[in-house]
Amino acid sequence: MSNILTSRKQDYAQWYNDLVIKGGLAEYSAVRGCMVIKPYGFALWENMRDQLDRMFKETGHQNAYFPIFIPKSFLSKEAAHVDGFAKECAVVTHYRLKNDPNGNGVIVDPEAKLEEELIVRPTSETIIWHSYKNWIQSYRDLPILVNQWANVVRWEMRTRLFLRTAEFLWQEGHTAHATKQEAIDETRQMLDVYATFVEEYMALPVIKGVKTESERFAGAEDTYCIEALMQDGKALQAGTSHFLGQNFAKAFDVKFADKDNNMEYVWATSWGVSTRLIGALIMAHSDDEGLVLPPRIAPLQVVIVPIYNKDEATTQKINDKAAEIVKELKAKGIRVKFDDDDTRRPGWKFAEYELRGVPVRITLGARDMDNNIAEVARRDTREKESIALDKVVEQAEQLLEDIQMNLYHKALTFRNENTTRVDSWDQFVSVLNDKGGFVAAHWDGTAETEDKIKEMTKATIRCIPLDSVQEEGACVLTGKPSKQRVLFAKAY
RNA sequence: CGGGGAGUAGCGCAGGCCGGUAGCGCAUCUGGUUUGGGACCAGGGGGUCGCAGGUUCGAAUCCUGUCUCCCCGACCA
Numbered sequence: 001m002s003n004i005l006t007s008r009k010q011d012y013a014q015w016y017n018d019l020v021i022k023g024g025l026a027e028y029s030a031v032r033g034c035m036v037i038k039p040y041g042f043a044l045w046e047n048m049r050d051q052l053d054r055m056f057k058e059t060g061h062q063n064a065y066f067p068i069f070i071p072k073s074f075l076s077k078e079a080a081h082v083d084g085f086a087k088e089c090a091v092v093t094h095y096r097l098k099n100d101p102n103g104n105g106v107i108v109d110p111e112a113k114l115e116e117e118l119i120v121r122p123t124s125e126t127i128i129w130h131s132y133k134n135w136i137q138s139y140r141d142l143p144i145l146v147n148q149w150a151n152v153v154r155w156e157m158r159t160r161l162f163l164r165t166a167e168f169l170w171q172e173g174h175t176a177h178a179t180k181q182e183a184i185d186e187t188r189q190m191l192d193v194y195a196t197f198v199e200e201y202m203a204l205p206v207i208k209g210v211k212t213e214s215e216r217f218a219g220a221e222d223t224y225c226i227e228a229l230m231q232d233g234k235a236l237q238a239g240t241s242h243f244l245g246q247n248f249a250k251a252f253d254v255k256f257a258d259k260d261n262n263m264e265y266v267w268a269t270s271w272g273v274s275t276r277l278i279g280a281l282i283m284a285h286s287d288d289e290g291l292v293l294p295p296r297i298a299p300l301q302v303v304i305v306p307i308y309n310k311d312e313a314t315t316q317k318i319n320d321k322a323a324e325i326v327k328e329l330k331a332k333g334i335r336v337k338f339d340d341d342d343t344r345r346p347g348w349k350f351a352e353y354e355l356r357g358v359p360v361r362i363t364l365g366a367r368d369m370d371n372n373i374a375e376v377a378r379r380d381t382r383e384k385e386s387i388a389l390d391k392v393v394e395q396a397e398q399l400l401e402d403i404q405m406n407l408y409h410k411a412l413t414f415r416n417e418n419t420t421r422v423d424s425w426d427q428f429v430s431v432l433n434d435k436g437g438f439v440a441a442h443w444d445g446t447a448e449t450e451d452k453i454k455e456m457t458k459a460t461i462r463c464i465p466l467d468s469v470q471e472e473g474a475c476v477l478t479g480k481p482s483k484q485r486v487l488f489a490k491a492y
Numbered sequence: 493c494g495g496g497g498a499g500u501a502g503c504g505c506a507g508g509c510c511g512g513u514a515g516c517g518c519a520u521c522u523g524g525u526u527u528g529g530g531a532c533c534a535g536g537g538g539g540u541c542g543c544a545g546g547u548u549c550g551a552a553u554c555c556u557g558u559c560u561c562c563c564c565g566a567c568c569a
Contacts, residue, residue, distance in 0.1 A: 004530080013563095032561080087567065123569095157493090157567055164568070217569095237569060276569055307528055347529040354529095365528055375528080492569090 005355075007288045012232045013160075019282055020161045023291045023356055033159040033166030037275070040356065043299035045169065045275060049149065051201055051297070052171065052273065055193050061145045061173060066127050068151070069118035074126040077251040081125065084218020088155040090120040090166075120153040125219060125244070125270055128174045129252040136176060136266055138257050143186070144176040162279035163236075163492055170274035176266045178256065180245075183267035184222075187243040190271040191224045194239040202277065203294040203407035204228050204284045205415055206238055207438070207487060209463025214447050217270075221245035227462045227487065229415045230283040233436020235462045235489035238280050241271035279492075285380075285407050291357030292379055294407050295400040302329055302336040302396050303358045307346045307365035314366045321389065322364055328393045334400065354379060359403045360396050380406055421485070428476045428488075432457050438489050442482035444475035453477055459488045 004022060006014040020026050025041030037045065053063070069092060076082045096112030099105075121127065128146075135141060149171045159165050173190060177183040191208055198204050206226035216223040220242035228238045246265040249255070255263045285292040295301050304325060306318045322338045329336040339349055346363070353361055363375040374392045377384040380403045387395045418437025422428045431439050443449060443461065453476075454460050468484045475482050 028561090084568095152569095154568070156569095158563095158565090168569080170569080240569070272569075274569060309527070342527090345527050345529095345531060347527085347531080349530085350528095351530045363528075367528070 005288060005290065008231065015288070016279075016283060017161065019286055019291055023282075025278065025282075025291075026161050028161075031166075033156060035161050035165050037169075040299055041278065044278060044281075044293070044297060047297040047299065048197075048201070048277060049171070052193075052197055053147075053149075055197060056147050056171075056173065059145075059189060059193060061147045061175075063148060064146045065148050065150070066124050066131065068121055070121050070124070070127045072117045072119055074130060075119055077126060078219045078247055080247070081219035081251075085122045085154070089122055090153045090155055092118040092120065121150070122152055122154045123270075123272075124148065124150070124152075124172055125174065125248055126252070129248040129254060129268070132174075132176055132266070133252050133254045136254055136256050139178050139259060142176055142178045142256060142266065143182065145173075145186075146175065147171055147173040160279070162275055162282070164276070168275050170272050172270060172272040175269045176249075176254070177269070178258065178264070178267070180267050183245075183269050184243050187222070187224055187241045187269045187271070190269070191226065191239075191241040194241065194271070194273060195226050197273075198226060198228070198238055198277070198280075199408065201294065201296045202281050202284075203296075203404055203411060204238070204280060205408065205412040207463060207465050208467075209465040209487065211240075211463055212447070212450060212461045212486075214450055215461065217242045219244060219247050220270075221247070224466075225463050227438075227489075228280050228284065229411075229418060229437060229489070230280070230492070231414070232283070233418055233490070235438065235487075235491040236276075236280050236283070237462070237491065238277060239271070239273040242269060244268035244270060284411050286357065289351075289382070290355030292407065293357035293359065295359045295404045298357065298359055299335065300337055300353075300356070300358050301334050301400055302360045302362060303349075303353050304336065304338045304362045304364060305346055305349045305353070306338070306340055307363060308342075309366045311366065314369060317369050318364045318366070321369070325362065325392060329396060332393070332397060334397065354382075360399050362392060362396060378403055380410075419487075422476060423473070425476055429457060432459050432488070432490065436490065438462070438487045440485040440487055441476040442473035442484075443486045444478050444480035444482055449475060449477050453488070457488075457490075459490050462487045462489050462491060 005018045008015045024038055025044065026035045026037045029036045075085065093114055094108045094112045095114060096109040097106040098109040100107045132144060135144060151167055151169050153167050156164055156166055175186050177186060195206050195208050198206050206228050208226055211223040211225055217240060222243040224241045225237050226239045228236050230236055246267060248268050249265040254266045256266055258264050282291060285294065304322050306322060308315050308318065319340065326336050326338050357379060359379050361377040368374050372389050373386045374389055375384055376387045376392060376395055376399065378399050418435065420431045420435065420437060420439050422431055422439050422441045428439060428441055450461055464486045470484055473482045473485065474480065
C-alpha cells in the first residue's frame with residue numbers, strides 16, 4: 001500500500017501540500033510565494049476556465065485584456081481601494097539593467113528610474129475605469145460587460161499553494177451600467193453563475209451571501225460571496241461579486257448622458273474567481289489515497305490499465321480491445337487514456353492514477369480476456385466491479401455521472417452535518433473549538449462585536465446568507481437584538 | 493516584522509559534540525527475470541556539504557559574518 005502521503009488525520013496542512021505536489025498539480029518555484037502550475041494542474045484549470053468562459057459569454061460578456069502595470073497615481077484615486085491593497089503591491093521602479101562595473105553580474109541601472117512607478121496589478125479596477133472613461137459618453141454605450149483572464153500579484157506574507165500565492169491566475173469581470181438596479185442585478189447574476197459552476201462542475205455546495213462591512217472588497221458598496229466548507233471544518237471563500245456603486249465612476253470621472261441629456265455617474269460591478277478554486281476542490285473531495293476530482297472537470301476521466309503476461313497473442317487481444325474502448329469513449333466526448341507504458345507495473349499505475357484522482361479506471365488483463373470482462377473501478381468510493389466487455393463503455397459513462405453526483409451529495413451532507421445553530425456564547429465557543437464548520441448565530445450587526453468575536457475565537461463572519469430567514473434573536477456575544485442569523489467560521 | 497527550525501546527489505535524510513578517503517533510502521541508467529495493488533536480482537552514474545571569510549598541516553565538522561527556504565503569529569482571494 002502506498003504510504004507516500006501524509007494522512008489528513010496526521011497533519012491536514014501537510015496532506016494538502018503532499019497532494020498538490022505528488023498529485024502533479026503544482027510545485028514551488030524559485031520565487032518566494034510563487035508556484036509553478038504543472039501540466040496536469042493547468043489542464044484542470046483550463047477545464048474550469050473554459051466552462052466559466054462559456055457561462056460568461058452566455059450571459060453576454062466579452063473578453064478583453066488590460067495592462068499588467070498600473071500607474072501609481074491611478075491606484076490612489078479611490079481612497080478605500082488604495083487602503084485595501086497598498087500593503088501588498090509589487091512596484092516597478094526601473095526599466096533597465098546594466099553590467100555591474102565590479103563584475104558581479106547585472107545591477108539595476110540607476111540612470112533608468114521611472115518618472116512614475118508602476119504597480120503590478122493586484123486587481124484591475126483602476127486601469128480599467130481609466131479606459132472606461134473614454135468608452136462611455138452616452139447611455140447608448142452602456143452596459144459594458146467585459147471580463148479578463150489574467151494574472152495578478154498580491155505580495156502576501158504567508159503563502160500556500162493555490163490557496164494563497166503571491167501571483168495567481170484569475171478572471172475579473174468589470175461591468176458598467178446606467179442604473180443602480182441594473183448593476184445590482186449584474187452582481188447577483190454573476191454570483192449565481194459562480195454558484196452554479198462550483199456546484200455543478202466542481203461538485204461543491206456553496207452558501208451564497210453578502211459580506212459584512214469589514215470583510216467587504218476595498219472600494220465596494222456590497223460584496224457578495226460564495227462560501228464553501230472544507231473537510232477540516234474551515235470555510236473557504238470561493239468567489240466574490242462586488243456592487244461597486246459609483247465609487248470608481250466618481251474616482252475616474254466617468255459620466256454618461258442619459259436620455260434626457262442629464263450627466264450621470266456610471267454604476268459598476270466587478271467579480272472574480274481564481275486558481276484558489278483548485279485548492280477548494282482538493283480540500284473538499286480528496287482522501288488519504290490522493291486527489292479525487294469531479295468527472296466534469298477532471299483532466300483525465302477514464303484510464304485503461306492493461307495487465308500483460310508473456311503471451312503475445314493475449315497482449316494483442318488486450319491492446320485491440322483497449323483501442324476499441326478508447327475509440328468509443330472518445331466518440332462520446334470522454335477524456336480517456338490507455339496507459340500501455342511497459343516500464344511501469346499495474347500496481348504502480350493503480351496507485352498513481354488514484355493519486356491523480358482519475359474518476360474511472362478500467363483494467364484489462366489476460367484473465368478478463370478469457371472471460372470477456374473488464375474490471376471497472378471508481379475513484380470516489382474505490383469500489384471495483386467486473387463488467388461484461390460489451391457493457392464497459394456504457395458503465396464508464398454512467399459511473400462518471402454517478403461520481404459527479406455522489407461527490408456533490410457527500411460534500412453537501414458533510415456541510416449540513418457541520419453547520420450548527422447556536423444560541424449561547426458557551427456553545428458558540430465550544431462548537432468552534434471542538435467541531436468546527438459553520439456556526440449559524442445571531443449578531444448585533446456591529447463591527448465592534450465582529451472584531452471582538454474574531455479576537456476571542458479566530459472565527460469571522462463568512463457571510464450573511466441570502467436565504468437567511470428573518471427571526472428575532474439575541475446577539476451571541478452582546479445579547480443585543482438581532483433579526484437574522486449569520487454564518488461564522490474559521491476560514492482560509 | 494516577532495518566535496522556532498533547516499540548508500550535504502533530483503527528492504528525503506545521516507554524519508557534526510570528538511577535524512583526517514562524503515554516506516544511506518528513494519529516484520535515475522544498463523542487463524535480465526517479471527506484470528491482477530507502488531516488483532526482484534546484478535552492475536553503474538551522480539555532490540566545489542547554501543555563500544564568504546577565519547583557525548588549522550588538513551574543515552561538511554570549530555569560529556565569525558551573510559543569504560535563502562520552511563513552520564507558528566500579525567495581513568489577505
